[in-house]
Amino acid sequence: MRFIPNTLEDREKMFQKIGVSTVEELFSCIPEEFVLKEPPCIGEEMPEANVMEYLAGLSEQNVTFSDATSFIGEIAWHHYVPSIVRATMSLPSFYTAYTPYQPELSQGTLEAVYEFQSYMASITGMDASNASLYDGASAAAEAMIMLCVGKKKLKAAISSLLHPYVKEVLYTYAGPRKISIVEIRSSEGSLDEENLDENLDSDVGCVIVQSPNAFGIIEDMENIQRISQEKKVSTVAVVLEPTSLGILKPPGDYGFDVVCGEAQSFGMYPQFGGPGLGFICVTKKLIRKIPGRIVGRTEDIDGNDCFVMTLRAREQDIRRDKATSNICTNNALCALQATVYLSTIGEKGLRELAKRNINHANFAFNELNDVQGINIPYKKPFFNEFLVTFDKPIEEIQKALMDKNILISKNDFGRYYPFLKNACVLCFTEMVSKEDILNLKEALKEALQ
Amino acid sequence: MSTLKVELLYERSNAEKEGYTLPYTEIEEDYVMDTIPKQWQRDKIGLPSVTETEVARHFYNLALLNYGVENGMYPLGSCTMKYNPKMNEEIASLNGFQKVHPLQMDDTLAGNLFLMYDLEDMLCAINGMDAFTLAPAAGAHGEYVGMSIIRAYFKDRGESNTRTKILIPESAHGTNPASAISAGFSVVEIKSTKTGEVDMDSLKANLTPEVAGIMLTNPNTAGMFEKNIKEIADLLHRNGSLLYYDGANLNAIIGYARPGDMGFDVVHLNLHKTFSTPHGGGGPGSGPVGVKERLIPYLPNPRVILNEVNKHNEEVEDRLIRKDDFKKSIGRIRLTDSSFGVLVKTYAYLLTLGENNIKNVAVNSVLNANYVRVMLKDDLKCYIDGICMHECVLSAKPLEKYGITALDIAKRLMDYGYHPPTNYFPLIIPEALMIEPTETESKEDLDKFIETMKIIVQEAKDNPKLLKDAPTKTPIRRTNDVKAAKDLNVAWK
Numbered sequence: 001m002r003f004i005p006n007t008l009e010d011r012e013k014m015f016q017k018i019g020v021s022t023v024e025e026l027f028s029c030i031p032e033e034f035v036l037k038e039p040p041c042i043g044e045e046m047p048e049a050n051v052m053e054y055l056a057g058l059s060e061q062n063v064t065f066s067d068a069t070s071f072i073g074e075i076a077w078h079h080y081v082p083s084i085v086r087a088t089m090s091l092p093s094f095y096t097a098y099t100p101y102q103p104e105l106s107q108g109t110l111e112a113v114y115e116f117q118s119y120m121a122s123i124t125g126m127d128a129s130n131a132s133l134y135d136g137a138s139a140a141a142e143a144m145i146m147l148c149v150g151k152k153k154l155k156a157a158i159s160s161l162l163h164p165y166v167k168e169v170l171y172t173y174a175g176p177r178k179i180s181i182v183e184i185r186s187s188e189g190s191l192d193e194e195n196l197d198e199n200l201d202s203d204v205g206c207v208i209v210q211s212p213n214a215f216g217i218i219e220d221m222e223n224i225q226r227i228s229q230e231k232k233v234s235t236v237a238v239v240l241e242p243t244s245l246g247i248l249k250p251p252g253d254y255g256f257d258v259v260c261g262e263a264q265s266f267g268m269y270p271q272f273g274g275p276g277l278g279f280i281c282v283t284k285k286l287i288r289k290i291p292g293r294i295v296g297r298t299e300d301i302d303g304n305d306c307f308v309m310t311l312r313a314r315e316q317d318i319r320r321d322k323a324t325s326n327i328c329t330n331n332a333l334c335a336l337q338a339t340v341y342l343s344t345i346g347e348k349g350l351r352e353l354a355k356r357n358i359n360h361a362n363f364a365f366n367e368l369n370d371v372q373g374i375n376i377p378y379k380k381p382f383f384n385e386f387l388v389t390f391d392k393p394i395e396e397i398q399k400a401l402m403d404k405n406i407l408i409s410k411n412d413f414g415r416y417y418p419f420l421k422n423a424c425v426l427c428f429t430e431m432v433s434k435e436d437i438l439n440l441k442e443a444l445k446e447a448l449q
Numbered sequence: 450m451s452t453l454k455v456e457l458l459y460e461r462s463n464a465e466k467e468g469y470t471l472p473y474t475e476i477e478e479d480y481v482m483d484t485i486p487k488q489w490q491r492d493k494i495g496l497p498s499v500t501e502t503e504v505a506r507h508f509y510n511l512a513l514l515n516y517g518v519e520n521g522m523y524p525l526g527s528c529t530m531k532y533n534p535k536m537n538e539e540i541a542s543l544n545g546f547q548k549v550h551p552l553q554m555d556d557t558l559a560g561n562l563f564l565m566y567d568l569e570d571m572l573c574a575i576n577g578m579d580a581f582t583l584a585p586a587a588g589a590h591g592e593y594v595g596m597s598i599i600r601a602y603f604k605d606r607g608e609s610n611t612r613t614k615i616l617i618p619e620s621a622h623g624t625n626p627a628s629a630i631s632a633g634f635s636v637v638e639i640k641s642t643k644t645g646e647v648d649m650d651s652l653k654a655n656l657t658p659e660v661a662g663i664m665l666t667n668p669n670t671a672g673m674f675e676k677n678i679k680e681i682a683d684l685l686h687r688n689g690s691l692l693y694y695d696g697a698n699l700n701a702i703i704g705y706a707r708p709g710d711m712g713f714d715v716v717h718l719n720l721h722k723t724f725s726t727p728h729g730g731g732g733p734g735s736g737p738v739g740v741k742e743r744l745i746p747y748l749p750n751p752r753v754i755l756n757e758v759n760k761h762n763e764e765v766e767d768r769l770i771r772k773d774d775f776k777k778s779i780g781r782i783r784l785t786d787s788s789f790g791v792l793v794k795t796y797a798y799l800l801t802l803g804e805n806n807i808k809n810v811a812v813n814s815v816l817n818a819n820y821v822r823v824m825l826k827d828d829l830k831c832y833i834d835g836i837c838m839h840e841c842v843l844s845a846k847p848l849e850k851y852g853i854t855a856l857d858i859a860k861r862l863m864d865y866g867y868h869p870p871t872n873y874f875p876l877i878i879p880e881a882l883m884i885e886p887t888e889t890e891s892k893e894d895l896d897k898f899i900e901t902m903k904i905i906v907q908e909a910k911d912n913p914k915l916l917k918d919a920p921t922k923t924p925i926r927r928t929n930d931v932k933a934a935k936d937l938n939v940a941w942k
Contacts, residue, residue, distance in 0.1 A: 001806045003532055003725075004813050005891035014820045014892060018836070023812050026819065026836060027705060029674040034706040036808075040574040045803025048536050055797060059545025061560030063553065072550045075784050082469060084501055086542065088508045089729075093517035096533050098525055099731035104863055104923040108515035109730035112508070115457060118941040122495025128939045131731070134586035137784035165784055172749075172780035176600060176633025218489065240784075247481065249491045262784060272561050273551030273785025275586070275733035287937070293731065298933035300925040305455040310933040316589070316627035321636045326627035329587040329721065333729025340508060343458050344468040346498040352471055355481050362480035381485050398554060409552045434475040 001045075068405040069436045073385045073427025074214070075136070075165060075262070076270035077241055079353070080431060081341065085267045088340045089333055099293070099329065103308045109332065110307035113295040116339040123245050123342075123350075124237075124259035125252025126281035131293040131309075132335040133278030133327065136240045136262025137169035140208060142291045142325055143236045143258045143280060144170060148179045148205030150289055150324070151234075155179065155203045157196070161186050161213035162238060164416040170208070179205075189217045189378025189387070193227060200231035206258075210238040211251070214413075216361075216385035216425055217378060218248065225254040234258070241265055242279075243429075244383040246354025258282050267341025268334060277334040288314065291325030353430060357384035361428040364437045368426075371441060373448030377420075385427035387413065387420075392448055394422040400447035406440055458507055459941050462497035468504055514924045515730070516868050522890060522898055524821075526840045526871035526883025527622070527670060529700050529722035534801065537726065537794035546793055551785040555770045561789065562769040565753045568796045575807070576699075576716055577709020578739030582748045583787045588697065589624040590782070591717030591736025592664075594749060596632030597779040598715060598740060599662050599691050601747040605777060612661035612690075616652070620645040620671060620875045622697060625664045634661060641877055644833045645671030647681060656684060662691040662715075667708070668698045668838035670875040672818065672883070682712025691715065691744075699723045700814050700887065701839035704807030714741045724795040735791035746777040751786060813888035814839040817895060821884055824899045828906040832878050840885035842878050853909040853916055855880040860927065861908070861919040865901045 006014070020026050027035070046054070070078055089095060093108060100106030100113075113131045120129035133139040144156050158170060160183045167183075174181050184207075185195040191209055200207065207228045211219035221237065228235045237251035239261035251259045264276035282290050288311060296310035316323040345353065361384045368374050373391040390397050394412045401408055413423035428437065481490075499507075516523075523530035540546075545560060555562065569581045585591035596615070603612040615629040620641040629636050637660075640651035646669060663685055667675045675681065685692055694708040694716035700723045702708075708716045720726045721734040728734075740748065751773035771786065802810070815838050822831060822841035829843040845855040859869030859882070871883040886895060908915045920926060 001802070001809055003534065004806075004809055004888050006813050006816065006888075010892040011816060014816055018816075018819045018823050020836070026812070026815055029676060029836060029838070030702065030706050031676070031679065033679075034710050036704070036706060039704060039804040039808060040571075040707070042571045042574055042799055042802075042804045042807065045806055046800045048801065051797055051800045052536060052540065054800070055540045055564075055793070056543060056545070058560040058564055059543045061563070062545050062549045063557035064545055065548040065550075066544055068557075070550055070553075072552050074552055076551055078548070078550070080472060082501075084468075084505055088505070088512075090538060091509065091512040092519040093512045093515035094508075094730055095538070096517035096519060096530075096727045097515050097730045098523065098528055098530060098728050098868075102516075102859075102863070102869060103928045104860070104920050104925055105516035105868060106514075106730070107924050108511035108513065111455065111457075111511055111514075113730075114939070114941070115459075117939055118457075118459070119496060121940040134590060134733075135784045138586070138590070138782070163784075165781055168750075168781035169783060172597070172782055176597065176631065178633070218485070222488075245491075246494060247485065247490055249489055253491070269547040270550045271547050272549045272558070272787075272789040274783075274788035275735075275790055276785065287939070294939055296933040297938040298929050298936075300928050302926055304925055306925040306928060307455075308928045308930055308933050310930070310937070310939070312930075315623075317623035319627070320623045321626035321630050323623070323627040323630075326589045326593060326624050326631045327587075328589040328624050329719075329728075329732040329734040331586075331729075331733045332731030333727070334733055336730065340504060342496055343499060343504045343507070344501055345496075346466070346468055347462075347464070347494050347496040348467060348498060349469040349471075350494055350496060355479070356471055356474065358485065359476055359478060359480050360474070362484055363476045363478060381489070402554065402557065407550065407553055407557065410554045411552055430472055430474070433473075437476075 068407050069432060070407040071426045071440060072407055072409045074409060074425050075163060075240060076273055077265045077429060078270060078431050079265055079429055081267055081269055082344050084344055085337050085340045089337050094336055100309060103306065107306060110295050112336050112339050114297060114307050116335045117295060119339065119342045120279050120281055123242060123250065124281040125250030126259055127284040128287045129279060129281040130290050131295055132331045133280055133292055134331060135276045135278045137166045139260040139278035139280050140166055140238050141169055141173035143260045144179065144206060144208060145173065145177055146289050146291060147234045149177055151205050153203055153205035155182060155205060157182050157184055157199050157204050157207045159184050159191050159209040161191060161215060162208065162210045163214045163240060166238060189215050189380055190219055191224060193223055197227050200228060200233050204233045206234045206236050208236040208238060212241060212244055212383045215378060215387040216382040218381045218383060221251055221254045225256060229255065236260065241383060243354055243357060246350035257286060263338050266338035268337055275331055275334050277331050277338055289324060292327045292330055356430045360430065360432060361385060364428045367437060367441050371445055374444060384429055385425050387423055387425050389420060389423040390448065394424060397447050401443050404443040406443055457941055458497045458499050461499055461503060464498050466498045466500050468499055468501040521866050522894055523868040524870045524884045524886050526885040527697055529885060529887055531725055531887040532889040533725055533727040534798060537797045540797050541790045541793040562753050564796055565792060566769055568792055571799050572737055572739060575703060576739050577707030578716060579742040580745045580748060581737050581739045583737045583792055584749050584782055585736035585738055586783055586788055587732060587734035588717060588719040588736045589628055591738045592624055592628035593631045594782055595693055595715040595717050595738045596629050596634065598744055598747040600632050601779045602744055603661055611659060614659045614661060616655055616660055616663040618647055620669060620877050621664060621666060622670060622695065625695060644673045645669040645875055645877055646673060646675055647677065649677060656688050660688060660690045662693050664693045664695060666695040666698050668701045671833055671842050672837040672840040673833060674838055678711045697722065698839060701811055703811050705811045714744060720791050720795045725798045726791050726794040733788050733791055735788045746775065747779055749782045750775055750778045750780060810888050817886040817888065817890055820895055821886060821899060825902055828903055840883055843882045844878055845880040845882060848909045851909050851913045853913050855882050857916040858882060858905055861905050861916045863920040864922045867898065
């Protein structure tokens with residue numbers, strides 16, 4: 001076995017020192033009735049070359065972005081990932097290191113996390129970021145718990161235009177914490193501000209809105225913040241496509257208390273959904289309540305500048321049942337990918353990329369807008385995706401497009417929003433060309449005839 | 450190792466520098482000004498502008514300040530820092546796994562769905578469980594999901610108002626009580642014996658009708674097998690309660706015994722420990738949760754299942770779908786279906802091991818831990834007598850008279866090129882040093898480690914200042930943690 005170095009001779013010598021003579025004796029503390037008589041049935045061992053061949057074969061059974069053009073976004077985005085990202089995250093001492101509890105041996109991870117926190121705080125317009133969370137939906141759930149349970153205001157007002165999956169996760173997490181959820185209606189594709197105002201009272205721990213929202217539309221964050229502030233309710237902005245913040249004014253600038261979400265767009269391919277990268281950024285006031293790990297700058301005993309994990313007293317290994325969250329292992333390597341990605345594309349790159357996404361999506365919007373059988377129900381500012389409805393059953397459209405090597409989302413939004421039927425969100429990043437968009441148009445025309 | 454001179458990329462930023470150029474496009478129209486209101490646009494993002502060369506050099510030099518499994522022995526108790534096979538990363542980075550979207554139609558994802566289906570089967574076989582969810586993103590996420598499943602089970606039985614308590618031994622990991630609380634339970638701490646095992650009297654005294662379940666790590670956090678596990682399981686089951694297995698220490702028994710056979714109803718695994726996927730400096734992990742048959746209805750949505758409609762298709766791959774509307778499910782627990790990249794690495798690892806080698810993982814991890822224990826028990830103190838499992842707990846208590854603590858030993862080990870063991874855990878052992886060598890260490894390397902530990906113990910007696918001042922050969926020395934929390938600086942300004 002190529003990962004187990006002890007030889008039989010080594011084993012004998014070690015047995016002697018330990019004072020046992022058989023494996024059974026070494027495991028004598030396990031009651032006989034539990035000792036497996038047959039090995040678990042997982043197949044014969046395979047040499048590396050054969051594992052490679054077999055798994056490459058399996059991976060080729062998937063239809064990938066190389067086989068077909070994808071216009072799917074919603075929860076994961078196809079952006080180009082520069083080679084330097086994988087090259088850096090694969091450096092063994094980043095890749096295999098443990099959580100940086102021993103700062104003397106972990107300054108590489110710690111400084112990279114500090115840079116990650118700095119970038120995310122800047123991008124979202126907030127004072128501080130943690131070192132990462134699991135993903136965008138669980139990040140929203142952590143924000144809800146922090147604000148509702150923390151302040152003992154067990155009601156959360158959430159936008160009905162959070163992505164349906166984010167909503168489902170919030171319901172999953174709210175139940176056991178006894179948080180009741182009230183959904184704020186939408187109006188013409190964005191949050192209904194009147195309905196928001198009506199639903200905010202002193203029991204509400206937080207308002208949670210997503211922008212760009214589930215339909216791709218950019219919310220009026222200024223109004224949402226103003227209405228919430230008047231009712232003294234804390235605000236959470238969920239951002240699942242942070243590339244949008246290359247051009248959009250960040251929620252922090254409007255006065256939001258928390259900005260959280262998913263940062264898979266920063267240096268990771270969709271990878272069938274994971275691992276992605278959850279993030280949470282807060283104002284100075286909330287920094288001691290934030291879930292997960294935080295890296296801070298300090299000095300060593302010789303006065304040298306360095307980094308450590310800080311505010312540790314919030315965490316589960318110290319506070320146990322009083323901890324603000326149970327999170328332990330998070331997504332550090334993904335945060336490193338994001339840090340390398342953001343360092344590489346830089347200030348100008350992120351801005352240009354955001355513009356490029358807006359241009360591609362608007363070009364597509366104009367092309368699809370006049371196709372017979374396609375309706376674009378809401379015509380409001382959007383980033384790189386928008387909602388369309390079809391005059392034919394969506395299953396037929398999905399199938400017809402697949403025959404032309406075009407992938408669209410399996411999610412029929414009619415399932416989640418009763419006022420929609422045969423609805424789907426289409427996404428246009430820098431990775432789709434003019435030709436791809438025109439092909440989509442032709443394929444849709446044909447399918448809708 | 451290099452010494453540290455902190456320089457952030459911000460400090461070499463210059464607006465003229467660039468590290469990236471956008472791909473070609475034929476769409477030349479600029480829609481930004483016409484479609485995005487001016488007052489919604491920002492002026493500055495606040496990212497540095499540097500070249501790719503500078504990025505590469507910056508992070509390469511940071512990597513030199515880190516310590517990974519390739520640097521040397523990483524005997525962190527309870528963390529299972531085994532070698533991470535190189536091929537796993539290459540496989541996970543295949544185009545076919547990287548460039549697929551979670552919202553594609555199921556029939557365009559045959560390879561991925563089959564991988565998940567087959568991996569679920571393997572994990573069932575290894576653990577003696579009936580079904581697994583591969584969704585949880587890490588161990589603590591798995592604990593939360595497992596606890597939520599238990600809660601949903603009792604709710605379904607109309608007992609949600611009465612089954613409110615979870616029993617947890619005082620020796621347990623901190624995530625256990627934190628997760629039980631997250632899932633809406635209250636926690637009752639039960640006493641541990643001096644070997645970290647469940648104190649049966651304390652268990653019986655607290656086993657009331659309100660108890661929904663117990664969370665156990667087996668072997669426990671002191672590295673000892675819970676000998677009374679059968680009696681514990683019988684007691685709990687007779688009380689109508691469930692048993693939860695924290696898989697942090699599965700490495701000790703993998704292929705040798707199975708939690709499912711011991712009476713556990715729910716288990717969570719840490720793929721980034723037992724199944725060789727990398728820790729990555731703190732994740733991504735993956736924490737699949739396995740259950741016995743009666744708990745299957747409560748697993749999170751979605752699940753990969755065989756589609757009954759076209760069950761006559763010959764190939765399993767053509768029959769797999771994701772079903773996301775199981776009525777009794779605890780619901781969705783994350784944005785996407787799983788940390789798929791981590792699952793690919795686990796699958797590759799298990800294929801490589803095969804059923805004939807899997808037991809050798811447990812055997813060699815236990816062998817290595819016991820070898821370290823017997824070789825060092827006269828130099829340090831071993832509060833727990835007898836054979837341990839995959840990790841041994843030694844105590845620095847005998848060195849107290851020289852003013853030396855477990856922390857001092859840990860820091861001095863760094864000067865000799867080792868990552869220190871876990872210290873001050875488990876809490877029930879004073880001045881604990883918890884050593885988990887894992888099966889991927891060789892006797893030669895263990896002998897060098899043992900020799901180093903003996904030298905350090907001698908130094909503690911002859912020249913304790915060497916330990917108190919340690920480390921001195923690392924990029925930085927001991928840190929001022931009070932200053933970090935007091936003068937909080939968590940982002941560059």
